[in-house]
Amino acid sequence: MRAIVVGAGIGGLAATLSLRRAGHEVTLVEQTPRFTEVGAGIQLAPNATRVLRRLDLLDAVAAQAARPSHVSFRTWSDGAEICRYTLGREAEDEFGAPYLLLHRADLHQALAAAVPPGSVRLNTVVVGIDQDDESAYVTTASGERLGADLVVAADGIRSAARQWLFGADEAVFSKTAAYRALLPADQVADLDLPELAAWLGPGRHFVHYWVRRGELLNVVAVFGAEAAQESWTARAEPGEQLREFDGWDSRVLKVLERAGQVFRYGIYTRAPLARWNVGRVTLLGDSAHAMVPFQAQGAAQAILDAAVLGDALAGATPAEVPAGLDRYVRRRLSTATSVQTGSARAGEEFHLPDGPEAQARNARMAAYAAEHGFMPQATAWAVDVLDQQAPS
Template identity: 85%
Template sequence: MRSVHEGDRGGSGHRGLAATLCLRRAGCEVTLVERTARFTEVGAGIQLAPNATRVLRRLDLLDAVAAQAARPSHLSFRTWSDGAEICRYALGRAAEDAFGAPYLQVHRADLHQALAAAVPPRSVRLNTLVVGIDQDDDSAWVTTASGERLDAELVVAADGVRSPARRWLFGAEEALYSGTAAYRALLPAAEVADLDVPDYGIWVGPGRHFVHYWVRPGELLNVVAVFRAEAARESWTARAEPGEQLREFEGWDARVLRVLERVGQVFRYGIHTRAPLARWNVGRVTLLGDSAHAMVPFQAQGAAQAIMDAAVLGDALAGVTPADVPAALDRYVRLRLSTATRVQAGSARAGEEYHLPDGAEAEARNARMAAHAAEHGFSPQSTAWAADTPEEGTPGTQAAS
């Protein structure tokens, strides 16, 4: 069976590559269509919870990714003003034992390289812009900017938060600005060696939160500083004005300010989402990843949920005939939509909790977090980590989530 897969627009890549690998594993002949002239990945960190790393293991890529990744022992939540620890949640060996796979923090380029190396060059069409998707009862196809038609039994669109495929399937609907923007940067280890900061920390405060974690152990610290803003451009390459991040986080704990002071190149991007859909597929065409369920990144599950989409889609298609593709896509959406929508809503709630003003509400939040950590050990978001892919050899079924 032949699949045309439209990858992430702008070359972000890992969602499209993961989907290609999962479809190939299911026995599909895949053509991955990318608009960029070459695969690229922006210089930033990405977190891979056990639900995602289980899929990487199924693809025989976990060892390659883990070799370049950090494995934090815990997550430390801290208060914005003085850095006092609110609570800590277990990760490391405890999470791996509990959820069956490691929690990894990795440079996006390292993840991208591992995925791209596993895709045969013949399966990729670079520098190819898709301008339309269509179908009939027996096939589906994409039309490129050059007028070429690429035929297949199904089309999978992982074309990002501003997905044209979503518009073609379900009508015009704009991406939603979340009301938050973020600064991001990478720091060499030497720049933070004298600072007393946890390996993985989230500092919460009124209207803002600050995240840092290692993406290459002992080499690079990834920094993300989130703040409320009336408007912000959605761009991974837009640079912040010099010193802008310090003005935005004025008054925060001295360690946070020192990190923000020492960053070199700082990027600023607006965080956008999409409204939940009642379905992701029409006939032989389906959405995957951000095109279906773009979410704020406050539970570090955006990439993981896309990787889960890819795995479940592959399992749903394994062994089906071309005539059964629409039913298989229905099964994929039925298995994934409720989980992804729940994580999408949970991520938005997490941002609201992080940004509470000082006072009774923030104190109650801190007490809840400390009590949950003492009782359960793992963060509330770990419920998403337990949502597994279908078991080996049982296409179309899914473990309880």
């Protein structure tokens, strides 16, 4: 079976590797002239790192990562700890794989290095996807028409393929934006920061954690906004982040003050779809289910998509591709949609105003941590996606 994967982000690379692992011939098409991955930190829970182990990439990725022992939730004004959830060796023993913190580029590089160069077509812009009963086709800007038995559209949150398949449908602004920055460890060594923490406040929250084996501190400061550009490279105005988080705990402000280059980006999502596939073409990752990052599951869900796609098409003949895609979507759509919903709900909870609602939230979190140890969403980390059966 021959497949074309459109888009060489994390989802597209993982899909390429998973389909190759399933025994299929894969061509990866990417519009940029070379593999690049912008962005900063990324969290990978055990549901995703378990897949990396199956792809024989976990050791390479883990070598570049930090491994937190826990995550600390704190109040915005004085940094008092609300609760902490276990993430270290206990979580790895419980869920069968580690929780890793890493630079997005390190994950991307490990995935890209595992794809044979002969399987990649860089600098190739896709301008159309179509199909007939026997094949699916990708049309490029140069006029080529590439045929295969399957096309996987992993072309991101601004997916053109999604519109080609399902009609006009734009990304939705979440009414939140974020500042992001990376700081060398020695610039914040005097602040005694938790290794992974989320500080919760009215209309805002602040997350920081180590990447690159603890050499860099990744910072994400989320706030409400009426409008914001969706860009990984737009820079904040000098001092803007300090004004936005005025009055917060001094450690938060010192981190924001010491950050050299601060980027500002709008957080966008996509509305849930009733299906992701049509015939021999399917969506994967952000093109199917872009979500707010407030449960740190965006990349993980794309990796899980890739794993289930490979499993659903293992041993499939060209004639069996549409049925295999149906199996893939049945196994992934409801879960990914649930994570979309849960991530949005988490943002609402994080941003509650001071008062009874925030106090009740803090009490719930502390009680849950005391009883269970792990985060509420950790129940999903134990599910082995390749052992799941598709619902009928």
